[in-house]
Amino acid sequence: MAVVPTAPVSLNVRTVSTQEPSNALDITDLSDTEIEGRNFDLSCDIRFKLRPWPTAVRSRSMLAQPPHLRFTELDGERAGFPLALASQLEGTYRVSRRNSSVDFESFDGQRVIEARSALHGSRDLDAAIVSLARVLQAQPDLKRAILVARTPRMAAARLRTEWKRTIDVLDDRIAKRLCLVALAAADHPVVLPREDDELTDLMRLASQAAAVDRGEDRNDRAQAPWSAKTFAVWEILLDAWLRREGPLSMQELAKRSRASHASVTATLHRLHQRGEIQRSSSRGAEFASTPRRSLNEMVVLADSFRVSVGFVDASGRRPDPMDLLRRIRKRAPEGAAIGGVEAARFYVPNFDLNGLPRLDVSVAGSPSLKWVREIDPALRPARQGESSSILVVHRIRTPPRFDKAADSGVPFAGPAETLLDLYDLRLTSQADEFIQSMRRAERRG
Amino acid sequence: MAESLLDPNLLFDLIARHVPADLKPNILVVGSLAAAYHHRDKLRLQGVNTKDADVVIQPAGAIQECKTIATRLLGEGWTRTEVCVPKATPDADRLEAIRLYPPGSRAYFIELLGFPAVGQTEIKNWAPVELADGWYGLPSFRYLGLTAIGRETAANGVMYATPSMMALSNLLSHPEIGTARMEGLVGGRKLLRSAKDLGRVLALARLAERVETETWAARWDAALQATFPDEFTTLAMRAGDGLRELLEDPSAMDEARHAVDVGLLAQYQVTVEQMAALADQLLVDALDPLARRYKTT
Numbered sequence: 001m002a003v004v005p006t007a008p009v010s011l012n013v014r015t016v017s018t019q020e021p022s023n024a025l026d027i028t029d030l031s032d033t034e035i036e037g038r039n040f041d042l043s044c045d046i047r048f049k050l051r052p053w054p055t056a057v058r059s060r061s062m063l064a065q066p067p068h069l070r071f072t073e074l075d076g077e078r079a080g081f082p083l084a085l086a087s088q089l090e091g092t093y094r095v096s097r098r099n100s101s102v103d104f105e106s107f108d109g110q111r112v113i114e115a116r117s118a119l120h121g122s123r124d125l126d127a128a129i130v131s132l133a134r135v136l137q138a139q140p141d142l143k144r145a146i147l148v149a150r151t152p153r154m155a156a157a158r159l160r161t162e163w164k165r166t167i168d169v170l171d172d173r174i175a176k177r178l179c180l181v182a183l184a185a186a187d188h189p190v191v192l193p194r195e196d197d198e199l200t201d202l203m204r205l206a207s208q209a210a211a212v213d214r215g216e217d218r219n220d221r222a223q224a225p226w227s228a229k230t231f232a233v234w235e236i237l238l239d240a241w242l243r244r245e246g247p248l249s250m251q252e253l254a255k256r257s258r259a260s261h262a263s264v265t266a267t268l269h270r271l272h273q274r275g276e277i278q279r280s281s282s283r284g285a286e287f288a289s290t291p292r293r294s295l296n297e298m299v300v301l302a303d304s305f306r307v308s309v310g311f312v313d314a315s316g317r318r319p320d321p322m323d324l325l326r327r328i329r330k331r332a333p334e335g336a337a338i339g340g341v342e343a344a345r346f347y348v349p350n351f352d353l354n355g356l357p358r359l360d361v362s363v364a365g366s367p368s369l370k371w372v373r374e375i376d377p378a379l380r381p382a383r384q385g386e387s388s389s390i391l392v393v394h395r396i397r398t399p400p401r402f403d404k405a406a407d408s409g410v411p412f413a414g415p416a417e418t419l420l421d422l423y424d425l426r427l428t429s430q431a432d433e434f435i436q437s438m439r440r441a442e443r444r445g
Numbered sequence: 446m447a448e449s450l451l452d453p454n455l456l457f458d459l460i461a462r463h464v465p466a467d468l469k470p471n472i473l474v475v476g477s478l479a480a481a482y483h484h485r486d487k488l489r490l491q492g493v494n495t496k497d498a499d500v501v502i503q504p505a506g507a508i509q510e511c512k513t514i515a516t517r518l519l520g521e522g523w524t525r526t527e528v529c530v531p532k533a534t535p536d537a538d539r540l541e542a543i544r545l546y547p548p549g550s551r552a553y554f555i556e557l558l559g560f561p562a563v564g565q566t567e568i569k570n571w572a573p574v575e576l577a578d579g580w581y582g583l584p585s586f587r588y589l590g591l592t593a594i595g596r597e598t599a600a601n602g603v604m605y606a607t608p609s610m611m612a613l614s615n616l617l618s619h620p621e622i623g624t625a626r627m628e629g630l631v632g633g634r635k636l637l638r639s640a641k642d643l644g645r646v647l648a649l650a651r652l653a654e655r656v657e658t659e660t661w662a663a664r665w666d667a668a669l670q671a672t673f674p675d676e677f678t679t680l681a682m683r684a685g686d687g688l689r690e691l692l693e694d695p696s697a698m699d700e701a702r703h704a705v706d707v708g709l710l711a712q713y714q715v716t717v718e719q720m721a722a723l724a725d726q727l728l729v730d731a732l733d734p735l736a737r738r739y740k741t742t
Contacts, residue, residue, distance in 0.1 A: 315726055316651070316719035323655060377725035 081150060082115040084209035086300050087293065089113070094426065095300050100387060101135050102145070110142060113202075116149035119182075122162045125151070129166045129178065136174045146179040146199070148206050156184040163192050181206055226297065231305040232257040232398040233267040234294060237277075237287060239401060239416035242438040247284025257398055290435055299423045306362075306396055306420070310382040310389030311372055319390045321356040324376060328361065332410040333371040335364040337402040339394065339413035340421040344430070346403070346412045348437040353430055360421040362394045362402075362413040369393060392424070453481040453488070456553055460500075461601035463547035465521065468514055469602050473501040475558070475592050477645070479605040480709055483597065484652045488712070500555040501589060501606075511557055511583050512574050515543050519576070522548030531579025540571055540582030559585035560593065568618060588614040594668045608649040609661045610668060615642040616732075617680060619687035622697050632707030636700045643691050644701030647720055648709040650727045658727060662734040678739045685732035692724050 082103060086095060093104040093113060104113040114132055119125050132145040151159055159182060167175045180192040181202045187210065191199045226234075236256045240248050248256075253264045268285050271277040271294060278288040302308075313319055325342060337343075340360030344351045372379050372393065382389050394417065402411035413421070415438055422431035456478055464472065474482070476499035481488055519525075526544040543557040559572060562585070571582040591614045592606035599605065619639040627636050650658055665684070669677035691697055695717070702720050705711075 313722070314718055315722035316713060316715055317655075320655075377729050378722035380722075 081117045081209055081213045083297050083300055084212035085115050085148065085206060087212075087296055088205035088209050090296060094428070101131060101385065111144045111146065112142060113146045113148055116147070118153075119149045119151045120153050122154075125154075125159070125162050126166050129163070129170075132178055133170055133174050136177050137171075140173075142177065144177055144179055144198075146181060146202065148181045148202065150183045150187075150210060151190075152183075152185055154184055156188040156190050159184045159190050160192065167193075183207065183210055226301055226305075227263075228305050228397055229257070229259040229263040230267045230270075231298065231301065233259050233264050234271070234291075234298065235398060235416045235420075237267075237271075237285070238291065238295075238419070239414045241287040242415040242419065242435065244439065244441060245286075247278075247280040247282070247286040249282070249284045253285070256401075295423075298420065302420045302424065306394040307366070308392055308394045308424070309369060310386075311379040311391040311393070312382045312386055312388065313376070313378050313390050314380050315378040317378075319358075319388070321359045321390055324359050324391060325356065327375045328359065329409050331371070331375050332361070333363065333367065335367065335400070336371075337362045337400060337411045337413040337417075338405075339418050340392075340425065341427070343412040343415075343418040344422060344434055346405070347415055347418065348434055351430065351437075352433060353427065357425060357427075358389055359391045360394065360413070360418075360424075361391065362396050362400060362417050364396060364400045366395050366397075392421075394421070453478060453485050457482050457599050457603050457605075458601060459547060459550070459552065460555070461599070461603050463523070463550075464603075465517065466602070468517065469604070471510055471514060472604065473593060473596055474603060474605040475499045475501055475589070475611060477708055480608055480611060480645070480649055480652070482599065482605055483608055484709075487652055488709070499558060501558045501560055501592065508559070508572055508574060508583060511543075511559060512576065515545070515557060515574070515576055515581075518545055524548075526554050529581070531576065531581060533579060535573035535575065535580045537580065540573055540580055542584055543574070543576075543581045557583060558589065559583040561585045561587050561590050586614070586618065588617040590672050591617075591668050594671065595664065608653060609657075609664050612646045612649045612661070613665050613668065613684065615646045616684050616687060619643055620683055621687055622690050622694055631704055634700070634703055636704055637697055639687060640691070640697045640700035641704040643687055644704040644720070645709070646688065647701065647723045647727065648705040650730075651705075651710060651713070651715070651723050655726065655730060658730045661731040662738075665731070665735050666738055681739050682736045684735060685728055688724050688728065688732065692721055 086104070089104055093106050093111075096102050096105050096112070101114075102112040103115045106112070112132075112135060114128060116124075116128060119128060128147050128149065132147060136142055136145050154162070159180075163180055167178060170178070176193075179199055180190065181199055182190040183206060184190050187207075189203050189207070191203055195203075233253055236253055237248065240246075250261065250264055250268075253259075253268075254261055257264070259267075268277055271287075271291065272279075274291075274293055276287055276289075276291040276294055277285050279285050325338070328336075328338070332338075338360070339362050340358065341351070341353055341356055342359065344353075372391065379391060394413075396417065400417075401414045403414065404411050412418070415434075419431055419434060422434060457474070460474070461469075478499065523545040526546060528541060529544040530541050532540055544554050545557075546554045561570065565585065565587050568587050570585050570587075572585065574581050574583045592610045594610055595607050596604050596610075597607055619642055622637060622639045625638045627638055627641060629635075631641060666677075666681060669680050673680055691701060698717050698720055702715055702717050705715060705720075
């Protein structure tokens with residue numbers, strides 16, 4: 001793949017083609033200023049998973065060879081379909097772990113869903129099918145892998161033909177577990193191999209998600225995409241609400257989030273449309289109750305806004321998060337704070353979980369992560385498919401409100417950061433209980 | 446030498462039973478058997494992949510003691526192994542080490558080693574020992590004396606070297622990878638001696654918890670000062686040199702991996718990446734702190 005940047009760049013990618021990339025690019029650390037106006041000449045289709053992508057980037061499709069790298073572009077606007085689908089699937093599916101090859105997993109662990117905003121042609125469809133086929137091959141206990149997609153440029157008949165043509169070359173043990181729920185051109189529904197109760201219901205949810213994405217849901221009139229700034233405002237609101245601080249003025253929200261007045265206004269308007277915000281007589285704002293809808297969206301989006309990096313222990317030793325915590329307490333860099341389960345225990349002394357599944361650390365800004373290897377040289381970034389990180393570092397963009405530890409050592413991340421960590425750990429019931437405990441003031445500090 | 450998996454507990458009990466009680470203060474078990482016994486709880490499903498119990502004769506320079514012990518054991522029914530063949534003269538080209546099977550068994554054998562005499566500068570020295578039927582060799586390794594420090598005693602009275610001191614002995618014995626290879630095959634491969642021994646170091650580090658390896662720098666420092674009073678500074682600063690070179694040599698690292706894969710870490714199926722990570726950890730936990738104690742700039 002030919003790339004002509006003028007500075008080292010990197011792309012947060014998820015490879016779905018049949019070929020492994022010889023190199024991966026990560027642009028997560030580039031600012032919009034650095035990207036704007038630069039012409040990236042990429043010889044493949046590009047999609048970016050859940051990250052705003054400036055319009056200055058050009059792309060060119062590969063004609064002769066299968067795409068070497070594919071990225072799902074799901075910026076604020078285009079991320080609507082998977083996000084909307086996430087809301088529709090609540091209760092039956094959960095968002096997959098970081099580095100997973102699929103987007104959603106059923107709670108019983110027997111089904112997975114890959115959601116695509118737009119498959120533009122047979123090549124995209126083939127890549128998606130192969131990606132799911134690999135998942136099924138790696139997990140023979142899975143009953144179904146379902147591709148839920150919109151194919152605005154493929155008519156229903158062509159979609160059926162292309163699906164069958166690819167499925168027919170696969171091993172029967174895999175092919176019979178692959179399903180498609182798609183909205184083809186003109187939103188014509190396509191369910192393959194055949195309709196049943198599950199797939200019919202999934203088509204209904206996909207149609208609703210598509211409607212939400214198109215802004216047809218009356219409750220979603222204010223559909224400005226979530227951005228890093230509006231996320232920051234939302235997180236400040238959540239943090240203050242969990243701390244029971246009461247309503248925050250516009251000025252205070254702008255100051256804490258470092259967002260513009262316009263961003264604060266847009267965020268409050270959007271949340272107000274959803275009925276999640278209540279305003280005080282002094283024009284301050286706070287969440288009326290648990291902001292379940294936006295929280296569900298943020299659970300999906302948090303990785304991109306927090307720029308989280310998972311690390312695994314390459315030594316082969318049994319993972320020991322407590323030992324790692326001890327080391328980090330001795331040598332954490334400036335601006336780092338401990339989150340996750342350890343922070344949850346700080347805020348809620350009777351937090352209901354034994355042990356420490358992993359360590360979460362939040363760092364302000366986008367500093368180098370060299371300090372991780374200085375703490376433990378065996379730690380390396382987790383690769384695709386490696387889900388058992390012992391450490392996850394979240395690089396947060398908003399000014400942090402860390403809480404001091406009793407021993408004045410490494411501080412703890414704020415309760416909003418901590419809550420997002422708990423959801424990222426899929427400790428859903430503990431996360432919900434954390435909210436309740438914080439709101440009941442059964443906490444320290 | 447045929448290899449089979451043996452329970453280190455069993456081997457220690459056999460040694461205790463077969464070695465006369467009054468000789469036990471003179472022997473110290475080192476090598477893979479000592480390591481396997483020390484970590485017997487972690488390795489309980491695996492056993493030790495050796496029949497060779499390296500036994501060091503104490504005290505240092507104890508040629509007469511070695512002769513006495515060997516003669517005594519032979520008198521009590523121990524038998525020479527197939528390669529333990531005497532030579533007619535002490536200056537023969539190659540003297541064989543004294544290797545003895547216990548009475549009535551070939552489950553294991555002991556190889557007698559000597560503690561280095563004070564002032565020994567050779568990495569390996571062969572001292573000729575005359576028994577009733579001819580001359581044998583008593584090898585002594587320059588850094589083997591470290592293994593006597595902090596030695597442990599099993600419940601049955603058999604003494605053995607601690608993993609930390611065996612690790613230090615191996616590290617100092619190989620300040621560079623070099624080209625010397627093992628005489629026999631290890632798991633079907635003819636390995637660099639340095640790769641085998643440095644691989645053993647990483648295996649010992651792997652089996653220890655990191656909280657423990659973090660104490661090795663202080664222990665090593667004390668042991669070096671006690672054993673090499675005139676050169677402990679230099680030794681402390683170069684103790685990690687061989688390991689650093691191993692990290693830069695993929696072929697040697699693979700040989701090290703192979704050595705532990707058929708040895709102490711057989712149940713863990715370690716990869717080269719894991720070995721490199723273990724080496725990095727040991728450098729950070731123990732070797733760099735040891736060197737920093739004496740680094741002047």
